[in-house]
Amino acid sequence: MSVERKEEEQQTQMISSRGIAYWTMFPKQIFPTCLTLNPEPAYKPGSYEDMQSEFSPLLFSSMESYLTPFLKNFVCDSIKFRQMRRVMHEYLPEGELTRVQGHKRYRQKIISNYQPLHGELYTMHAANFFVPSFLKAVIENTEESFRSIMREPSRGVFTFEMLQPRFCELLMSEVENFERWVHETKFRIMRPNTMNKYGVVLDDFGLENMLEKLMEDFIRPISTVFFPEVGGSTLDSHHGFVVEYGKQRDLKLGFHVDDSEVTLNVCLGKQFSGGELFFRGVRCEDHVNAETQSEEILDYSHVPGHAVLHYGWHRHGARPIKSGHRINLLLRCKTGAKTTECLVRFDWPPAPVSLSCGLVEVGKEGKQPAGRRSPFFRATEVYRRVLQSIFSAKKPFSANTKSFSEEFSPIVCLRPLPQLRILGLKIAEGSHCGIARLFSATNWQRLVLLFMDAFLSLRARLLMNTPFAGAGTPFAGTTF
Ligand SMILES: O=C(O)CCC(=O)C(=O)O
Ligand SMILES: [Fe+2]
Known part of the structure; x- marks a missing residue:
């Protein structure tokens, strides 16, 4: 059966x-x-x-x-x-379930065979892991407390002291032990990403729960304050790994953006020179190669125990290491993977907006509630992802998302998915564009709900099994 x-x-x-x-x-x-x-x-x-x-x-x-x-x-x-x-x-996209199940088996195989060296790393012991100043700031949990331990050398890049030297040593030693085991057993492991030939995924050998706690209890409070517009308060999944640079390791890391909303990058050690992290401004996917403004240039030298927290879409890379060995802990945090809690409703007029780079900067003259920072909206990326998630399910149209606005605006009806309709969605027309957020979740992507455009009073939703309102009728029946 x-x-x-x-x-x-x-x-x-x-x-x-x-x-x-x-x-x-x-x-x-x-x-x-x-x-x-x-x-x-x-x-x-x-x-x-x-x-x-x-x-x-x-x-x-x-x-x-x-x-x-x-x-x-x-x-x-x-x-x-x-x-x-x-x-x-x-x-569910085809193959997704198989992929998820395959990865689950891969992890189980490692976890049932690999013997951890430092058991104390596998559960969160905040007092042993973090420096007191960091702990205090998180406990106080206010913008002032965070700012008191942080620097923001370039907009959206925060640096601060975070990890105790002993924790760094233990983690490096655990990684070394794991690599030894991999070598001895000839286990074929997956590297953290396509850019690194070295380094290991910490989540794969038992550190997932501890890192989840790190994200939930320490990174999310900070991101709530500094990265609200990308779902900082709803970070709910992570990819935790280490990268290693040195002789017979990776030498540098090319210019890229991370697949994350927010990335934590902490240097664990050891002795090294060179290997600076460089930043060149936040961009959406369509504009990753766009020019850099002078104020966006930042070169940062890693210091063991010190962290950098930045938007995943902040373009960055690592310069070649000159000598020694550098190991960094990376925690890429995403929102909406597990829940739809991130259905954040933007409750203030988002005008004025500009779509010049697909990165919508909102609010210079717009009204914002006190305490909110002028945010970035990765509008183009959001639209792309919404569409991609729909298109990849059944490919109803040639998925040229760039011409989306001409093709589908203002009313979109995805006929081959008769239950799914986006009504009244007006995208990227002229200088106005609503705020849109994709509330995806790994498997929930097909069910993307969403969006609002408070500025234009247009509502766009992905409807499930609801009657079609009729072409040309902006959907205005509901308010958030
Ligand atoms: O080496 C570094 O500090 C950067 C690492 C990084 O950006 C990444 O792994 O995505
Ligand atoms: Fe990165």
């Missing part, structure tokens, strides 16, 4: 005991409409921790508020669970 079938039966049995088994037999027929346009803001979703699934329980919780009222009112969580799981499967 297939796993799926078996699971289905088990679930049916479980539900039968409550006398409503038949609901689960024909889920699609019974519930052709599963999700609604508007989540209920005050809705309290249930917990899906106990449900066996390939998806994160958080994903189910966050999706629950988008269920139709009919489904939401069901007392039986299994029914909701099944419906949501069905929708996720329907919209």
